[in-house]
Amino acid sequence: MKTVVVGAGPTGLLLAGDLAxxxxxxxxxxxxxxxxxLTRAFGVHARTLEVLDARGLADELVATGTVVSRLRLFNRVRVxxxxxxxxxxxxxxTPQYNVEKLLxxxxxxxxxxxLRGVTVTGLRDGAVxxxxxxxxxxxxxxxxxVHSAVREALGMPFPGKAVLRSIMLADVRLxxxxxxxxxxNSVGDAFAFVAPFGDGWFRIFAWDRLAQQPDTAPLTLDEVRAVTLRALGTDFGMREARFLSRFHSDERQVPxxxxxxxFLAGDAAHVHSPAGGQGMNTGxxxxxxxxxxxxxxxxxxxxAGLLDSYDSERHPVGxxxxxxxxGLIRLAMLHSRASRAGRDLLGGALLRVPAVMRRAAGTVSGIGIGxxxxxxxxxxxxxxGSRMYELLRAGRHVLTGPSVPAGYEDRLVHAAADRFVLVRPDGYIAWTGTEGELPVALRRHLGPPR
Known part of the structure; x- marks a missing residue:
């Protein structure tokens, strides 16, 4: 079977590595x-790190970046x-290019x-x-x-709208x-976000309600510095830029x-605001x-129906x-002082409730999504002494339990345990049950034995 993946970003490279x-x-x-x-993504969330751990890559990637265990979204809101x-x-x-290098x-x-330097122009039955x-x-x-040639060749609509225009993007030294x-932080008319790359450069996202410009308008370091100062109360001694650009943020998803x-995956299937840093992770x-x-x-x-489950499982996640x-970007863009104060007060109070905190952290990180x-x-x-995600590195289902029927050695890794649990290669539970139910469960999820 031949598969062609169009796009060598993180999504395409992980898929290609798994298939190969x-x-x-x-x-x-x-x-x-x-x-x-000069990539926009720089945050790798916990669930994505688990996905990379199941491929033996997580620890190496962690060594390239900075770990952040608490997120401060607004003045009083902490996750x-x-x-x-x-x-x-x-x-x-860690910058997206570190993820791409490993993958x-x-x-x-x-x-x-x-193959690089190849521009896809269309699809024909059985060919790109x-x-x-x-x-x-x-x-x-x-x-x-987002400008997927494959999606365009399919004639697939990409409904949605622009959520935020004239976002400033800069890589600077501080x-x-x-x-x-x-x-x-945001102050109604201005918003700024600062994150380190770990190599002396920092990524800035900034937005100015009072100076909306087209994506093609030139951007200066002075403009980024001024908006950052308004939003955060300091420009951190911003003194040099290697990259300056504007872009707009859309919310779109294919039907x-x-x-x-x-198949469509990643930004070819769904795009959204950069708030929460979930784009690359979702892809x-x-x-x-x-x-x-x-x-x-x-x-x-x-x-039967296994390939259909890709859409039925991932579309709702998108x-x-x-x-x-x-929701996060709209909260950040609240205009009046009173609405921002209410956001900070209510958000801060809610996140002091342990169950609310766990749900918020689980949604942003992907850990709570199943x-x-x-x-x-x-x-x-x-x-x-082996870990579940070490066993998943074989790219097969993992079955824990006292025994395993013959004929599934090519599709299973078995680990002795008291309880029967069948775990899919992507780290989700396919089935749990008793020994008497096991043969039927294996046929349903893995087909007949060899």
């Missing part, structure tokens, strides 16, 4: 000819990520082919078209961003770093993530959900992320 590791022939087509370190039931109770601040290395090491070149494919995955690592043999979790299902088809054991990030028939499997210590 499963023995699937995969080609990645990327329009860019080189790498860029404590330390309450998360995860090996990674924090958000990791690209893994994909190439597993045998994926990555790129100018005069044709790439045959049994399945195509569009992971090519004389004085923020005390809280991350700094964020369906699948059309026949073509990576799209890829983790889809990859093992495509591999199951290629290996010949996929149960909707949730649109709502949560949209599927109706498949809740998240926490990392646990298993027999002989």
């Amino acid at each position: 590791a499963a023995g699937v022939e995969v080609t990645v087509l990327e329009r860019r000819t080189g790498e860029s370190n 404590d990520l330390g309450v998360l039931p995860s090996r990674f109770p924090y958000v990791l601040i 690209e290395r893994r994909a190439l090491d597993r045998g994926a082919r990555i 078209l790129a100018g005069e070149e044709t790439y045959e494919a049994d399945f195509v995955v569009g992971a090519d961003g 004389t004085d770093a923020p005390v809280d690592v991350l700094a964020v 369906a993530y699948r059309k026949g043999s073509v 990576l979790q799209d890829a983790a959900n889809l990859s093992w299902k495509l591999a199951a088809v290629a290996q010949g054991w996929a149960p 909707e949730l992320v649109l709502r949560s990030s949209g 599927y109706p028939d498949a809740p998240r499997q926490p990392d646990v210590l298993l027999s002989q």
Whole structure:
């Protein structure tokens, strides 16, 4: 089976690495000819770190960045990520290009082919078209961003609207770093967010209600400095910029993530405000959900309807992320002093309630997000000192329990335990039950035995 992935961002690279590791022939087509370190994403949340841990990459990535266990959203609103039931109770601040480097290395090491400087121009039954070149494919995955050529070739609508215009984006050097690592605040007419890259540069998002400009308008360091000073009370000694740009933030989602043999993932399927830093994370979790299902088809054991479950599971998650990030950005943009004071007072009070704090931290981090028939499997210590997410590195289901029927060795990793639990390759629980129910459960989730 041949799969073509369009887009060599984090979503496409994780998907390609998983497919190649499963023995699937995969080609990645990327329009860019080189790498860029001027990327918008810089936060890796706990659930994404678990996804990377299941691929042996999390610890290496954590070493590249800064750990933040508490988020200060507004003056009195704090989200404590330390309450998360995860090996990674924090958000990791590291540039997107560090994520891409690890995922690209893994994909190439597993045998994926990555072709750069290739512009996709259309789709034809069983093929991706790129100018005069044709790439045959049994399945195509569009992971090519908000301006997806795959989505356009499908004629797929992308309904939604612009939420915030004229956002300033800058990479700068600061004389004085923020005390809280991350700094964020709004004052009605101005908003600013500051985060470290870890190499002496800082990422700034800023917005000025009083000076709305088109995306093409030039941006100066003085303008970013002035808005940051208004929003945060200091410009941190901002003194140098390597990148300045404007962009607008949309909220959009395709009606369906699948059309026949073509799938959409990441920003090609959904875009939303940068509030909460959930964009790249949601795309990576799209890829983790889809990859093992495509591999199951290629290996010949996929149960009926498995590929359809990609849309039924991930589309609602995309909707949730649109709502949560949209809610955060609207709270940040409140205009009147009274409404902002009410936001800070009520938000601060609510988040002092442990159950509310856990839910907020779980939603932002992804730890609290599961599927109706498949809740998240926490990392646990298993027999002989192994961890659940270490066993998931094989790219197969993990079955804990006293025994396992023969004929599933190619699809299962078994760990001795008192309780039967079947965990999917993406770290969600497929089934729990008794030994008498096990043969039926395995047939339903893994097909008949060899």
